[in-house]
Amino acid sequence: MNNNNQKQKIKIEKISEGRRKFLNITKSVGIAVLGGFIWSAYVDEVKASSIVLRPPGALDEPDFLKTCIKCGMCVQACHFRDSNVMKNNDGDITGARPPTLKLAKPGDNLPIGTPFFIARDVPCFMCDDIPCVPVCPSGALDITKVSRKVEKEPEPVLDINMAKMGLAIVDTTNCIAFWGIQCDACYRACPILDKAITLEYKKNERTGKHAYLEPVVHSEFCTGCGLCELACVTDKPAIFVLPLEYALGKAGSHYIKGWDAKDEERLKNAHSETTTTKISEKSALDSLNNMDELEDLY
Amino acid sequence: MKKYRFLIARRAVQISILFLYFAANAYGWSILVGNLSSSTLLGFIPLSDPYAVLQMFMAGAVISSTLVVGALIIFIFYAIVGGRVFCSWVCPINMVTDLANYCRRVFGLNQIQKKQPATRKMRYWVLAISLILSFALGVGAFEFISPISMVHRGLVFGMGFGWAAIIVIFLFDLLVLKNGWCGHICPLGGFYSLISKFRVINVKYDNDKCTECMKCKLVCPEKQVLFMITKETMPVLSGECTNCARCIEVCDDDALGFFLKIDEKKAKEIDNENN
Numbered sequence: 001m002n003n004n005n006q007k008q009k010i011k012i013e014k015i016s017e018g019r020r021k022f023l024n025i026t027k028s029v030g031i032a033v034l035g036g037f038i039w040s041a042y043v044d045e046v047k048a049s050s051i052v053l054r055p056p057g058a059l060d061e062p063d064f065l066k067t068c069i070k071c072g073m074c075v076q077a078c079h080f081r082d083s084n085v086m087k088n089n090d091g092d093i094t095g096a097r098p099p100t101l102k103l104a105k106p107g108d109n110l111p112i113g114t115p116f117f118i119a120r121d122v123p124c125f126m127c128d129d130i131p132c133v134p135v136c137p138s139g140a141l142d143i144t145k146v147s148r149k150v151e152k153e154p155e156p157v158l159d160i161n162m163a164k165m166g167l168a169i170v171d172t173t174n175c176i177a178f179w180g181i182q183c184d185a186c187y188r189a190c191p192i193l194d195k196a197i198t199l200e201y202k203k204n205e206r207t208g209k210h211a212y213l214e215p216v217v218h219s220e221f222c223t224g225c226g227l228c229e230l231a232c233v234t235d236k237p238a239i240f241v242l243p244l245e246y247a248l249g250k251a252g253s254h255y256i257k258g259w260d261a262k263d264e265e266r267l268k269n270a271h272s273e274t275t276t277t278k279i280s281e282k283s284a285l286d287s288l289n290n291m292d293e294l295e296d297l298y
Numbered sequence: 299m300k301k302y303r304f305l306i307a308r309r310a311v312q313i314s315i316l317f318l319y320f321a322a323n324a325y326g327w328s329i330l331v332g333n334l335s336s337s338t339l340l341g342f343i344p345l346s347d348p349y350a351v352l353q354m355f356m357a358g359a360v361i362s363s364t365l366v367v368g369a370l371i372i373f374i375f376y377a378i379v380g381g382r383v384f385c386s387w388v389c390p391i392n393m394v395t396d397l398a399n400y401c402r403r404v405f406g407l408n409q410i411q412k413k414q415p416a417t418r419k420m421r422y423w424v425l426a427i428s429l430i431l432s433f434a435l436g437v438g439a440f441e442f443i444s445p446i447s448m449v450h451r452g453l454v455f456g457m458g459f460g461w462a463a464i465i466v467i468f469l470f471d472l473l474v475l476k477n478g479w480c481g482h483i484c485p486l487g488g489f490y491s492l493i494s495k496f497r498v499i500n501v502k503y504d505n506d507k508c509t510e511c512m513k514c515k516l517v518c519p520e521k522q523v524l525f526m527i528t529k530e531t532m533p534v535l536s537g538e539c540t541n542c543a544r545c546i547e548v549c550d551d552d553a554l555g556f557f558l559k560i561d562e563k564k565a566k567e568i569d570n571e572n573n
Contacts, residue, residue, distance in 0.1 A: 028423065036427045043435050043442045066357040066437050069350055069365065070447060071336035072323070072455050080326035093326045103451060105458025112442060113335075113451055137336050137344055138354075139362040 050109070051246055052116045053224065055101055056124065056163035057133045057145040061245060068140035070113030074132035075101045081131040100124050101132060119226020119241045126160045126191050126225050133158075161192060166224025167247035168197070168217045168239050175238040177213055180204050186215050186239045189231035196221040197228060215239065219248065304543035311387050319454045334388070334450045335441070336368060344368035349489040353438035356429045373493065379541070380497035381490030385480060386519075386542035390453065391446050394464055395480045398471035399519065408476065416475055418522065418538070421488030428485050440485055477519050494537030498559040501539060501546065505531040507553040514545035514554060533557065 015023070047065055055074050058064050078084070079099035086095045100117045104110035115132075117124060133141045146163050147156040168186075172178045190197045197215050204210040217239075226241045257263040279287050318330035319337070331338045336346040346368030355361055376384055386392055402408050431439035441447060445463035452460030471478045480487055503526055510528045515521045523536040524545065546554045 032423050032427060035424070036431060039427065039439065039443065040431050040435060043431065043437065043439050046442055047435070047437050062436065063359070066354060067359040069336045069346065069354065070441060070451065071332040072451065073332045073336070073338065075455060076323050076331050079323065085326065096326065103455045105452065105456055105460060106448060106462065107459035113447060135331075135338075137332075137338070137346065137362060137364040137368065139360060 047111055050111070051243060052110050052114075053119060053166050053226070053241060053243060055115050055117070055132045055141055056126075056130055056160060056165055056223070057136075057141045057143060058165070059140055059142055061243070064140050065111055065114070067138050068114050069138045070103070071137065072103045072113075072115070073135045073137065074115050074141060075099060075103050077131040077135045081127055081129075083125065083127060098122055117226070119229040120237060123226030123230045124163075124165060124223075125227075126163070126223065128158070128160060130158050130160050130163075161221075161223060163223040163225070164244060166226070166241040166243050167219050167222050168224065168226075168228050168241050169247055170215055170217060171238040171240075172214075174234055174236075175215065176234065177215055180206065180210060180212055182213060183233060184213055184215070185231045185233050186228035189227045191225060191227060192221050192223070196223070301547055304547050308387050308542065309393070312390065312393060315388055316390060316450070316453055319450070323454050333447070333454050335447055336365065343371070345372055347486075348373045348493075349486050350438060350441055352489075353428060353432040353440060356432040357436050357438055358433075376490060377493050378497060379499050380539070381492070381494040381537065382487060382540035383499075384490050385484075385487050386540040389446055389486075390450050391464075391467060391479065391484075394449075394468050395471050395477070395519070398468050399477065401472055402476060403516070407472065411476075414476060416478075416482050418482050418520075420482050421485055421491070424483055425485040425488040425492075444486070445479075446484075446486060481519055491537040494539075497537075497541075499541060500557060500559060501534040501541065501543070502555055502557040503527060503532060503534065504553045504555075505529065507551045509551050509553075511550065513548045513550070517544045517548050519544075533559075 054061075054064060055078075059067060078101040079096050080093065084097050084099065085093045086097075088094050098121075100122045101115045102117065104112050104114050104116060106112060110116060130146055133143050133146055136143075143158075144156070146160060147158045148162060150157045170178075170186075175183075177183045184199060187193075187197050187199050195218065197217055199213045200216050202212040202214060204212055224241045224244075229237045229240045232239050253266075256266055281287075282290075315330070318327065319333055321327040322329070322331040328341050329339070331341075332345075334347060335350050336344070339345055344364045344367050346365045348369040351361060351365050351369040354365075428440040445467055448460045448463045452458065467479045471480075475482060503524075505526075505528070508528060512527070515524055515527060518524050519542065520536075520538045520540060523534050523539040526532050526534075541556075543556070546556065
């Protein structure tokens, strides 16, 4: 009896060709949506901006991630730059020191395949000919960011000092120079000596006869090469390079340096806007003398 | 030896290309610098993966002229020889999936799992989704998960956990789906299938010589392209054929061979005469 019922049931459930087609399409679309969401969730996580130092001339991180084709030619150029290879007497390359730039591998927990460097391991040595940038096929390393017009030269000239790979930050709590111990390792290591890092002299009130030699980083000159971070004598470096996105704040556009003629020019195109609140409807004096509202307070 | 001549040639090409890339980063050679995403041949010829460039375009990146030229060179090359020549003659994953396929045959896994639970059209869906996601997320979506780039970059620049990608694909092809990655999912293979329509190098099939031993269908990684076997004499025209030539070399009856499409007219004339 039961068996018969089941047989009948199966007959009823047979589906028509049209329904079969519809279900097949729905299935495909459904699986596509499922896969698409898992895929996008993964990609969105891995591209979330991480604290990572990029080669000189790199575009801003979001543009860099969409433009870099992950070919590794900058890494190759960095590895086999003239200043990094060992040669035998015939001039053949016999080997090369580890390069500054590396490509992010699975497991590095960085956007995969993109070039980066860890300053404490191998910093950027700021080569004058910047071998890593001209080889970039995609423009993710933008040559215009590290070259400038020079008088009498028809083509812009490469200038590594224009690079903005990051900014060195001093941890004044753990820097031993701020304790009063004499150390100028970062100051001496800086390739833009006495500009990107200066030493500020202060009297050491504790001893009364010594000076503090405090390193101060100047963001307009610092390229973020990381030589200071490598040179730092503390166990974990007390001076370290962070990407500009993390190292710098940003003042609102309504702050203007009135003493700076160039900054003052921004006022030329400024437009004003007056907002009226209940208090500012009347003059300040009126509103302060308004006893009615004052009584409301009690 | 004759039975493996194309297989040996393919492995030689795959490994030589890999070695040239590897040597560029290990010894400073400059024959082929970069990787399969983008490279420089002989120091001045740019080469770029057109699918990667397409994703970048969808992501809203400014495409440099070097990339456009490089992608065009690769595009035209594969449009002529057959896009999926990349899959069987260049791609490093091919060696992994071929090994999985070989193990399937040797261990008899094909016998216990006859039904293929997925469609080979999936790769075109994945291709479409990759372009939509590139647009939506503002980065090349497939480039962030591509096991091809991961493995190739790994072999050239250092592996990291890239070996995990190899194992995942091997086990997937071995245990879950026959020809799973290359034949069903890979959107790069899908992309190259689409640009293969007008290639000039094809495999041709001669029904008169065929003894219906079916060895060709056993080794073919895209056996739907061999639908004409035992039925009628015609060339393999589907863009999904990888021109790997395994079918040609396993055939004992000389029923399969390469032909150039330029010769097609001639072939037709001869055909008409015979009839």
